[in-house]
Amino acid sequence: xxxxxxxxxxxxxxxxxxxxxxxxxxxxxxxxxxxxxxxxxxxxxxxxxxxxxxxxxxxxxxxxxxxxxxxxxxxxxxxxxxxxxxxxxxxxxxxxxxxxxxxxxxxxxxxxxxxxxxxxxxxxxxxxxxxxxxxxxxxxxxxxxxxxxxxxxxxxxxxxxxxxxxxxxxxxxxxxxxxxxxxxxxxxxxxxxxxxxxxxxxxxxxxxxxxxxxxxxxxxxxxxxxxxxxxxxxxxxxxxxxxxxxxxxxxxxxxxxxxxxxxxxxxxxxxxxxxxxxxxxxxxxxxxxxxxxxxxxxxxxxxxxxxxxxxxxxxxxxxxxxxxxxxxxxxxxxxxxxxxxxxxxxxxxxxxxxxxxxxxxxxxxxxxxxxxxxxxxxxxxxxxxxxxxxxxxxxxxxxxxxxxxxxxxxxxxxxxxxxxxxxxxxxxxxxxxxxxxxxxxxxxxxxxxxxxxxxxxxxxxxxxxxxxxxxxxxxxxxxxxxxxxxxxxxxxxxxxxxxxxxxxxxxxxxxxxxxxxxxxxxxxxxxxxxxxxxxxxxxxxxxxxxxxxxxxxxxxxxxxxxxxxxxxxxxxxxxxxxxxxxxxxxxxxxxxxxxxxxxxxxxxxxxxxxxxxxxxxxxxxxxxxxxxxxxxxxxxxxxxxxxxxxxxxxxxxxxxxxxxxxxxxxxxxxxxxxxxxxxxxxxxxxxxxxxxxxxxxxxxxxxxxxxxxxxxxxxxxxxxxxxxxxxxxxxxxxxxxxxxxxxxxxxxxxxxxxxxxxxxxxxxxxxxxxxxxxxxxxxxxxxxxxxxxxxxxxxxxxxxxxxxxxxxxxxxxxxxxxxxxxxxxxxxxxxxxxxxxxxxxxxxxxxxxxxxxxxxxxxxxxxxxxxxxxxxxxxxxxxxxxxxxxxxxxxxxxxxxxxxxxxxxxxxxxxxxxxxxxxxxxxxxxxxxxxxxxx
Numbered sequence: 001x002x003x004x005x006x007x008x009x010x011x012x013x014x015x016x017x018x019x020x021x022x023x024x025x026x027x028x029x030x031x032x033x034x035x036x037x038x039x040x041x042x043x044x045x046x047x048x049x050x051x052x053x054x055x056x057x058x059x060x061x062x063x064x065x066x067x068x069x070x071x072x073x074x075x076x077x078x079x080x081x082x083x084x085x086x087x088x089x090x091x092x093x094x095x096x097x098x099x100x101x102x103x104x105x106x107x108x109x110x111x112x113x114x115x116x117x118x119x120x121x122x123x124x125x126x127x128x129x130x131x132x133x134x135x136x137x138x139x140x141x142x143x144x145x146x147x148x149x150x151x152x153x154x155x156x157x158x159x160x161x162x163x164x165x166x167x168x169x170x171x172x173x174x175x176x177x178x179x180x181x182x183x184x185x186x187x188x189x190x191x192x193x194x195x196x197x198x199x200x201x202x203x204x205x206x207x208x209x210x211x212x213x214x215x216x217x218x219x220x221x222x223x224x225x226x227x228x229x230x231x232x233x234x235x236x237x238x239x240x241x242x243x244x245x246x247x248x249x250x251x252x253x254x255x256x257x258x259x260x261x262x263x264x265x266x267x268x269x270x271x272x273x274x275x276x277x278x279x280x281x282x283x284x285x286x287x288x289x290x291x292x293x294x295x296x297x298x299x300x301x302x303x304x305x306x307x308x309x310x311x312x313x314x315x316x317x318x319x320x321x322x323x324x325x326x327x328x329x330x331x332x333x334x335x336x337x338x339x340x341x342x343x344x345x346x347x348x349x350x351x352x353x354x355x356x357x358x359x360x361x362x363x364x365x366x367x368x369x370x371x372x373x374x375x376x377x378x379x380x381x382x383x384x385x386x387x388x389x390x391x392x393x394x395x396x397x398x399x400x401x402x403x404x405x406x407x408x409x410x411x412x413x414x415x416x417x418x419x420x421x422x423x424x425x426x427x428x429x430x431x432x433x434x435x436x437x438x439x440x441x442x443x444x445x446x447x448x449x450x451x452x453x454x455x456x457x458x459x460x461x462x463x464x465x466x467x468x469x470x471x472x473x474x475x476x477x478x479x480x481x482x483x484x485x486x487x488x489x490x491x492x493x494x495x496x497x498x499x500x501x502x503x504x505x506x507x508x509x510x511x512x513x514x515x516x517x518x519x520x521x522x523x524x525x526x527x528x529x530x531x532x533x534x535x536x537x538x539x540x541x542x543x544x545x546x547x548x549x550x551x552x553x554x555x556x557x558x559x560x561x562x563x564x565x566x567x568x569x570x571x572x573x574x575x576x577x578x579x580x581x582x583x584x585x586x587x588x589x590x591x592x593x594x595x596x597x598x599x600x601x602x603x604x605x606x607x608x609x610x611x612x613x614x615x616x617x618x619x620x621x622x623x624x625x626x627x628x629x630x631x632x633x634x635x636x637x638x639x640x641x642x643x644x645x646x647x648x649x650x651x652x653x654x655x656x657x658x659x660x661x662x663x664x665x666x667x668x669x670x671x672x673x674x675x676x677x678x679x680x681x682x683x684x685x686x687x688x689x690x691x692x693x694x695x696x697x698x699x700x701x702x703x704x705x706x707x708x709x710x711x712x713x714x715x716x717x718x719x720x721x722x723x724x725x726x727x728x729x730x731x732x733x734x735x736x737x738x739x740x741x742x743x744x745x746x747x748x749x750x751x752x753x754x755x756x757x758x759x760x761x762x763x764x765x766x767x768x769x770x771x772x773x774x775x776x777x778x779x780x781x782x783x784x785x786x787x788x789x790x791x792x793x794x795x796x797x798x799x800x801x802x803x804x805x806x807x808x809x810x811x812x813x814x815x816x817x818x819x820x821x822x823x824x825x826x827x828x829x830x831x832x833x834x835x836x837x838x839x840x841x842x843x844x845x846x847x848x849x850x851x852x853x854x855x856x857x858x859x860x861x862x863x864x865x866x867x868x869x870x871x872x873x874x875x876x877x878x879x880x881x882x883x884x885x886x887x888x889x890x891x892x893x894x895x896x897x898x899x900x901x902x903x904x905x906x907x908x909x910x911x912x913x914x915x916x917x918x919x920x921x922x923x924x925x926x927x928x929x930x931x932x933x934x935x
Contacts, residue, residue, distance in 0.1 A: 037068040038877075040129055040139035046345050047543050053147035053189065053225025055343040057116065060601070062107035063127055063139055064855040065877035070905030071923030072877045073132045074104045081113060081125040088124040088141055095123060100130075104878055107829060107853045108599050119153040120187065120274060121146040147225055147343040148189055148272065154341075156286030159331040160268040161293040165249055169295040170443070172318055173241045173269055173331055177285050179234055182278040186232050188239075190271040191223035193337065194246020194303075195443045198271075200231040201238055202320035208348035209477055210445065213511025213547065214247045216567040217263035217337045219554035222344040223270070232275065239285065240319025243267035244301045244443025247567075248337075252304045253418035256522060261569040268334050270341075292328035294318075298442070303521065304415050305423035306396075307441035311432035312388060346543030349510055350480035351378070357469045363404030368467040370451045370474075374790040375803050377507035377517040378475040379427070380451045381440040384467075388433025389458035396425040396448035398518070398802040406452035410800050411518040425518060440475060447507065447517030447803050449790070479509040481539040482851075487814055489846035490862075491774055494814060496785040501808035502538050504791040505531060508805045509541070512548040512566070516794070516801045522565040523548060524577070524806075526640065529585035530754045531805045532592045533812035537850060542597055545589055549602050552586045556609050560616025562586055564640070579639010579652075580617060580659035581751055586610070587666050597853045598829020603670050610667050614683065617660050622653075634686075634693040636660045642712045644807065645749035646779045646796050650712035654698055655751050658720040661690040665721075694722050704730030711738050712748045715755030718763060732763045744771040746779055746796075754809050761817040761838070764914070769817065770840040773810050781810055819848030819859045824882070830854050833881040835873050837861045839933060854879045858926075869933040875924045883920040887931035890918045894930050903927070 042064045045051055065074055078100050080093035087094055096113035106129075117123065122145050128138040148154055161171035188205060190198055191212055198205035205226050212222035245251065249266055250258035258264075273285040294315070300308035317323045358373035370380070375398050382392060397408045412424040425446045429439050451474070453467060487498050508514040513528040513535065514521050528548070535541050552566045557574070564577025587610055590602035603610075622635045637653035664687040671679035698706045698713070704727060707713030714735040717723040723731045735756070738747070748756055760769040776782040779796030787798060794804040816822045820837030823830060830852040837846065837859060845862035855876025862870055875881040887893050890910055895903035900920060908921040916934035 038072065038129075038131055038135045038137040039066040040064075040127060040137050041066055043125070043127065043139045043142035045125075045142070045144035047540070048345065048347070050143050051345060052145045052187065052227060053223070053343045054144050054345055055147045055149055056345070058110040058112070059144060060107070060599075061109045061111065061125065061127070062853065063129075064106060064853075065129065065131075066855065067131070067877045067924070070925030073923070074106060074129050074878045075132050076100050076102045076130045077105070077109070078128045079109060079125060080127075081111065081123050083122065083124070085124050085141060088126060106878055107597065108601070117146050119146055119149045145187070145225070147223070151341065154270065154272055154286070155284050156270055156272050157288055157333050158268050158270050158336045159287045159289070159291055159293075160266050160334045161295070161329070161331065162266050163332065163334060165251070165264060165266055167266065168251070168300045170242065170244050170267060170298045170301045171293050172296045172315075173243070173287075173291050173293045174238060174318060174323070174325060174328070175285060175291045176236065176238045176321060176323075176325075178236055179232060179275060179277075179283060181234065181281075183229060183232055183234070184276045184278045186227070186229045186273065186275040188226045188228045188271070188273050189223055190226075190241070190269070191221055191341065192241055192243050192269045192271070193217065193221070193267060194248030195244040196269065197242045197442055198226065199240035199242070199319040200228050201233065202317065203231055205231065208350055210246070210349045210443070210510065212344050213346070213348075214567060215339065215551055216554050216570075217248055217339050218570070219339045220550065221337045221339040221341050223341060224344050224348070228273070236321035238319060238321045238323065239271070239273060241269055241271065242296055242298070242442065243269060244298070246303055246443055250303060252302050252415055252422050254304060255414040255418070256520070256565065256572050257569045263337060263339070265335070265337070270336070287331075289330055289333050291331040292325040293331045294325075294328045300423075301443045302423065303444055304425070305444075306426040306428075306446070307444055308428040309439060309441070310430040311437060311439065312430060314432065344547075346511070346547050347480045347482070349477055351475050351477045352480070352506070353476050354381075355474040355476055357472060357474070360467065360469050361404055362466070366454055366456075367405065368453045369400065369404060369406065370453065370469070370472050372449050372451070372474045374503065375447070375449045375507070376474060376476045376503070377447050377803070378445055378477045379441045381438060381473045381475055382429055382453075383436060383438050383471055383473075384431065384455070385436045386431050386433065386455065387457055388431060390431040390433070391456050392429040392431070393454045394427040394429070395452045396446035396450070396518075397452070398447060398449045400450060406450055411447070411516075414519055445477065445510065445517065449802075478506045479511060479541075479544050481509065481541045481544060483538070484540045485537040485815065485848065485850040487537075487811070487819060487846075487848045489814070489818060490844045491842070493774060493776065493782045493785060494818075497773075497781045498811050498814060500781075500785060500789060500791050501534060501805070501811040504803055504805040504808060505535050505538055507791065507803055509535075509544060511544060512551065513544070513805075515806065516804050518803070519801055523551070523567065524565055524582070525552070525562065525585035526564070526582035526643065526750060527804070527806035529588040530750055530809055532589050534805075534808050536592060536596045537812055537815050540851065542593055542599070545593060546602055549586065549590055549606065553606050553609050556586070556613070560612040562613065577640060580636055580656045580663065582640055583613065584659045584663055586613060587663050591666060595823045595825065595828050596830070598831060600673060604674065607670055607674060610663070610670065611679065611683075614660075614663050614667050614686070617663065618686070621660070634660070634690045635697055642749040642751045644795050645712070645752065646747045648708070648710040648712075648747050650710045650716075650748075650752070651707055654707040654713050655716055657690065657694050657697075658716045658722060661687055661694060661722060662720050664690060691722055695724065699723075699727070703734070705734045706731065709734065709738060710747065710752075711735065711756050712752035714738060715748070715752055715759045718759035719755040728763065732760075732765060735759065736765055736768050739768055739772065744768065745775055745777070746772050750806050753807050757810060757813040757817070761813065766817050766838040767840045769813065770838075770843065773813070774841060781807070814846075815848045815850070818843065818846045819861075820884075821848050821850050821857055821859050830857065830876070830879055833857050833875055833879055835859050835871075835881055835883040837871060837884075837886070839863060839869065839886050852876060852879075863933055867933050868930055871929045872926065873922070873929065874926045875922060877924045879924055881922050883922060883927075883929070884912055884914070885918045885920065885929060885931060886916065886934050887918045888916045888934040889931075892931045893918055893920070896928050900929060
């Protein structure tokens, strides 16, 4: 049978002993057949689909390939970018024609047009690819639009209703205008601080919430862009904007002092509407003193407190044409925020799903508690009828008193201790008395499982009848990042832990990764970097992380110092809460983005900040060893350590110095990537010095232990690469012994949760790591689940917050170690995939999928009763994989029923360096391997 014949029949006949495609010729018929299998999918700009308002001068373009043929590789691409869809259809790239580029790159292909893109420029694009057989395919047309790129491109001014920050009612702003002629297109650009809701002709613009995302407003302010073409009409039109205080005008006194932020001011608006008419003319409507303003029905709006809404104050039609605004005041022209105006080029906050209560109780007469059945983030939507003036109070929390009433004590403590009369996660709604009324808060969000509702009619102290589940639904919302991964295994407890972690992560993603959605809502840096890998396996979150890393860069002081929370109020977090174990998020998160996406944008953008930070740590290094005379340098001790540890506290200097070493080594790697060899040598030498100091100070040659012998100390030395290779076996044995002393239970906190499971698995003891992860008794992730928790907690008890994400790296460990999908540091962005499943404990099956920047990766294994190990692997087109099977003899490995040695797409089958395992190198495609399980 000829090679050409095999290609056309590959789905029916297994190809044994096939030569590499590059070594064979193809007929026109065969090339056509291969082309039918090749498809280009998912064209994106800046990781977004058809985005508006991009302000990157050279946007990144990406796509994925799909093919039914094994081993397919992209050989070349050609990108066309045109100013009109007609030119694109004609094959004319008047903005950019890359020509045929010999490359397998499918991501981070930067726009290369010679002329700079202009504000509002529409860019229509597509890509044609050629694979290694000469087959070709083209994606569907895609587009992006530039935002307003320079301050002079904005024609409006910042406007507000008042300059008095003590005013609690949030404003309405409106402007009527006329359009004469046929409308071709219309774009609305707006930054309404703190949060805004935009309306055109009585309809809400878009489906996002809480725009724009929170930043440090005296450094950076975000704006959003919308296509409002279909909302406008010939003749009279109206723009309406409602503003909320958000983080811009925090009125509550709380532990983090945002009420004293240097940017604090009243809600304000910058807006520009650009309407392009069919005749080519452009009509611009911008925010200025011609706008009118009035108080809204929202009489109070607080990011911590909640919202008060008096429906009796509604003005019907205020956002529509023909409304009489003669009684409204003229808007005030106010100072602009000091921060740089930038596009919000990321996935916005949107409603994920609507949840019906699973239970309604009445613990006291007239007090109704709605149970969502799970711990979520968002708000409640009320549906009720009653007399005008009826007052509804909705309080949110995640636990109940024994009496059945809501208990906010633990989550409200940092607000209420600054004023017991301050509201916390509490909404009030006053009925207007006109039929069935529906309402939900607009400019805040809550962390909760329970909503306690009381309804009081005017002149009464009693509720008007019983409330039922029909009176309230729950809106669950967060940053709308696309789902990227899934995991399931034969252990139902681990599946619950996975789901609890995923829910916690999403509930803490609001334009930045936060610690909890109720008590703080802060961007704690330590929480963010420890939770980053699990987050990347859950969701395609690079747009949110890149935004937040810019926030971190905005907060870095000239000295190099970084605060523990980002954004901060300008002062909070530089003293308490900082330190290497937290600050290193500035370096670690971008490095994970590089590993998972192959994208070094953030690393390049912040390189100088990284050097400044490591140099700052050097200034904070001590000059004395905890065990010896003051001769040991390059030990660091400041900030937070292994937060939320169970019983054994690890010395802060151990973990701090570990991150100091990690950061120095990482700066050297980035320097080498950038061709800065002198920097690379400098920071590699520093890292070597730190490592020597760490081992001199903390390693006991007699026992082979580190620090105080805690799980975190030993895990740190192994995970951070600080232990000398010859000492690693003894350190691993000591770590296992420490775990055995706790009956295979964890005894660590935030930092140890990252170190210990990964260090064990990387050193051949995934069995011990699994035993810890699968525990059902306290302390463990499983114990939380057994207590009915539906999210992850802050501590290994049931005290404090019930929705923290930082202890969830166990889920990233499940994907990497149990299912076995791992990034390859030598081929970032899953150019090469590592598939390394582990059969441990009572586990008989595990499956994970991950939608990488190159396409979907799947690892799905099970062990048959006869001891046969079966693994189905999917490697995306244009990628390769290194697959490790727990099969001792390579000759017994089969693929699709035949010897793997002769299978199409399998390039190498050999014994692994790890005893009892087989290593295979494969190209893209789906493979079904089997063999006798080695125990």
